[in-house]
Amino acid sequence: MNMENIRPGDLEWRCQKCGGNLEPAMVTVEYLGNEFTTELPRCPRCGLVMISESLALGKMAEVEQILEDK
Numbered sequence: 001m002n003m004e005n006i007r008p009g010d011l012e013w014r015c016q017k018c019g020g021n022l023e024p025a026m027v028t029v030e031y032l033g034n035e036f037t038t039e040l041p042r043c044p045r046c047g048l049v050m051i052s053e054s055l056a057l058g059k060m061a062e063v064e065q066i067l068e069d070k
């Protein structure tokens with residue numbers, strides 16, 4: 001299982017919507033019209049996905065690099 005996108009601290013967060021515990025889940029994210037699947041902390045109750053700002057910025061930079069390489 002690829003856990004590189006989840007730091008242990010991320011799973012200590014609670015869902016901002018319903019207060020449920022976040023669990024790692026494969027999530028499809030769309031960015032600049034391209035879809036990619038990554039593992040992110042997700043609320044199993046309501047489906048809210050927690051994307052921290054640093055993770056989002058790092059992941060988006062990574063995706064931009066992938067797109068540039070094509």
Ligand SMILES: [Zn+2]
Binds near residue numbers: 018044047048
């Ligand atoms: Zn929730």
